[in-house]
Structure formats: C-alpha cells, structure tokens
Amino acid sequence: FLLRRCRMKKETWLNVLAVMTFLLVLLLVTQGTVQAGYTHWVCQDCDPHMQPNYNTITQAVEAAAPGDTILIVAEEFPPGGGQIIEYNEPVTIDKPITVKCKRTHPVLGQPVIKVNDFESTASVISVEKSAPGTVISNLHIRGPSSDNTSCNGNPLNQVNKKVGLRIETPECSIEKCKVTHCMTGILVDTGTVGSPSGIKITDCIIGEPFVGVVQGYWVKEEEWTTHHKGHPIVHPGNGFGIVVLESPDVSDMKSEETWYVLSNCSVQSNRYQQHINPPNHVKTKHARSERR
Numbered sequence: 001f002l003l004r005r006c007r008m009k010k011e012t013w014l015n016v017l018a019v020m021t022f023l024l025v026l027l028l029v030t031q032g033t034v035q036a037g038y039t040h041w042v043c044q045d046c047d048p049h050m051q052p053n054y055n056t057i058t059q060a061v062e063a064a065a066p067g068d069t070i071l072i073v074a075e076e077f078p079p080g081g082g083q084i085i086e087y088n089e090p091v092t093i094d095k096p097i098t099v100k101c102k103r104t105h106p107v108l109g110q111p112v113i114k115v116n117d118f119e120s121t122a123s124v125i126s127v128e129k130s131a132p133g134t135v136i137s138n139l140h141i142r143g144p145s146s147d148n149t150s151c152n153g154n155p156l157n158q159v160n161k162k163v164g165l166r167i168e169t170p171e172c173s174i175e176k177c178k179v180t181h182c183m184t185g186i187l188v189d190t191g192t193v194g195s196p197s198g199i200k201i202t203d204c205i206i207g208e209p210f211v212g213v214v215q216g217y218w219v220k221e222e223e224w225t226t227h228h229k230g231h232p233i234v235h236p237g238n239g240f241g242i243v244v245l246e247s248p249d250v251s252d253m254k255s256e257e258t259w260y261v262l263s264n265c266s267v268q269s270n271r272y273q274q275h276i277n278p279p280n281h282v283k284t285k286h287a288r289s290e291r292r
Contacts, residue, residue: 040064043073044085057091057099057113069098072139074105084108084140090121093136094128100137100175110140110178117144123166124182129191132171132198141165142236143181147226149239149271151183159243159276163187171198178205180236185270188244188260199260207237207270224271237269243276 040060041050050073054060060070077085084105091113093099104110115124124141127134141164151158162183165174170190179185185206188199210221214228221228224237244260267274 038065038068040068040070041073042070042087043075044077045075045079046073056089057087058089061091061093061097061099064095064097066095066097069100072099072101072111074101074103074108074111076105076108082108084111086112086114088114088116090115090123091125092128093126093131093134096131096133098135098137099139100135101139104138110138112140112142114142114181115144118148118162122161123163123187125164126166127169127172129168132169134169134171135173135175136165136177137173137175138177140178140180141182142179143183145181145234147234148181148183149224149237151239155183155239155272156276159184159187159240160189160245162239164238167199172200174199174201174204176203178208180205180208180238181234183239184243185238185240185267186242188242191245197260200263201242201260201265202263204265206241206265206267207274208266209237209269210235222269224269235269235271237271239271240276241267241270241274 040063041053042055042057042060043050043053044055046053050071052063054063057070057072064070072087073085075085076083091099101111113124115121124143125136127136143162143164148162149155163186164179164182164184165177165186167174167186167188168190174186186201186204210219210225210228210233212219212233214231214233219228221233221235224235225233226235227233242262
C-alpha cells in the first residue's frame with residue numbers, strides 16, 4: 001500500500017511539473033522571449049506543403065514575427081516563359097528575420113527583387129535599425145533596366161539614392177546575393193545606432209560585366225560603358241559597389257576594430273568606385289575588388 005501511494009505521489013508531481021513547464025514556455029512565447037521561428041513562403045505556383053504562402057515579399061514580411069524565415073521560391077514565371085520570377089516591389093525589413101531563396105533555379109538562377117524606377121523609393125531593400133540580426137541570402141537585387149549611374153554634378157552626392165541594399169542596423173548578414181543596376185550596390189548607414197561591426201557580406205557579387213548580344217554577336221564589356229562599338233547597351237554595373245557612411249561614434253573606435261567583414265565577394269565593373277569606406281576599418285578575406 002505504501003509503495004503504491006509513493007508511486008502515485010511521484011506521478012502527481014511529474015504531472016504538476018509538466019503543467020508548470022508548459023505554462024512557463026507559453027508565458028515566454030507570449031512575451032516574445034522565445035521566438036516562434038515560423039517559415040513563410042513567397043511563390044506563385046506553390047506546392048501544397050508551402051504554408052502559409054504569399055504572392056508578394058511585402059505581404060510575407062508584414063506577416064512574419066521576429067525570428068521567422070521567409071523562403072522565396074526560385075520559379076520560372078510565367079510558366080514556360082524562360083524567365084526567373086521577378087518581384088517588382090521595394091522591400092522594407094523592420095524586424096529581425098531571414099529572407100532567402102533556399103534553392104536557386106538550376107537554369108535561371110536566383111529570384112529577382114527589383115524596382116522599375118527610383119522615383120518613389122530610394123532603395124530596393126532597406127534593413128532598418130529595428131532589425132538587428134537580419135539575414136538576406138541568395139537573391140538578385142537590382143534596379144531598373146536603365147542607366148542609374150548618370151547624374152549632374154559630383155556622383156558622390158548621389159550615393160544615398162538609387163540604392164540596391166540599404167543597411168541601417170549594425171548587425172546584419174548578406175550572403176550569396178547579387179546587386180546590379182543601381183547607383184550604390186550596398187549602402188551601410190547605421191547613423192546613430194553605432195558602428196556596423198556586426199555586418200558580414202559573404203560570397204556576394206556587387207556589379208558584374210555586361211554579357212549579351214549586340215548586333216547578333218555575343219559580347220562582354222567588363223568596364224562600365226554605355227555602348228559597345230557605338231551600339232547602346234545597359235551595363236549591369238552599379239555606380240558604386242559598397243559605400244560605408246561614417247557613424248558619429250567613429251572617433252571611439254580603436255584602430256584594430258573593424259566596421260564590417262567582406263568575405264569571398266566580387267566587387268567589380270562598377271562605374272565610379274568599388275569601395276568607399278572609413279580607412280582601416282574593413283576586414284576583407286578573399287575579396288575580389290577591381291576598379292572598372
């Protein structure tokens with residue numbers, strides 16, 4: 001009888017402990033201490049398992065909670081059209097999330113996020129200061145299919161306009177992305193938030209040579225130009241590759257501190273300059289950078 005009673009007490013305490021643990025986890029989740037980590041899909045021809053799904057990236061960002069992941073499907077669209085999906089929308093990320101393409105199309109490559117003009121927006125993608133820890137991966141970020149690098153006066157006065165990827169948070173990871181057809185490929189502007197020592201740009205292509213058909217011939221123009229042998233072309237290079245604007249607390253930084261890490265990237269074929277950085281604060285590793 002005593003043995004049975006002890007077993008019942010043990011089972012009762014285990015049940016109480018399980019209930020208390022469940023209530024504690026529920027409390028932490030409701031208060032935002034534990035991130036849900038849900039996956040949201042962006043696609044046009046969605047498989048049944050891709051739930052929840054959205055037709056635009058903006059819809060997915062608005063529905064996502066901090067810590068969630070948005071997967072953009074690299075699909076041919078329209079079906080049979082021979083082109084990768086293009087999302088014509090400026091995207092603002094105001095919370096720490098991951099936005100990426102999980103698997104590129106085997107023939108057509110990465111899905112494209114673009115804008116048709118820079119009249120109503122200054123950036124294709126903006127990562128705001130409220131989104132530290134954001135990850136952007138495996139996407140093609142591009143401006144309009146036109147010359148976005150020409151300007152009246154000093155082009156340095158235009159680095160804050162027509163931006164492919166604008167980063168305003170001091171912690172952000174950019175991986176395996178391509179940025180083309182913009183005045184500034186990537187603009188790091190952390191303002192009063194602090195030095196961007198937590199920004200990592202890895203395996204990215206910022207500007208690229210023109211490769212295409214001109215007068216019936218395949219040609220390649222590595223240096224930025226508006227023409228090939230007198231025939232007009234739209235070069236995919238940006239005006240500037242990567243621009244880092246100085247933060248007000250730059251004077252507090254030590255000489256051995258880094259602003260951001262640039263690793264295994266190709267920064268080339270941009271019109272004016274590949275990098276504009278505060279001196280001695282960029283850590284590069286296997287970065288290919290050429291002035292074109």
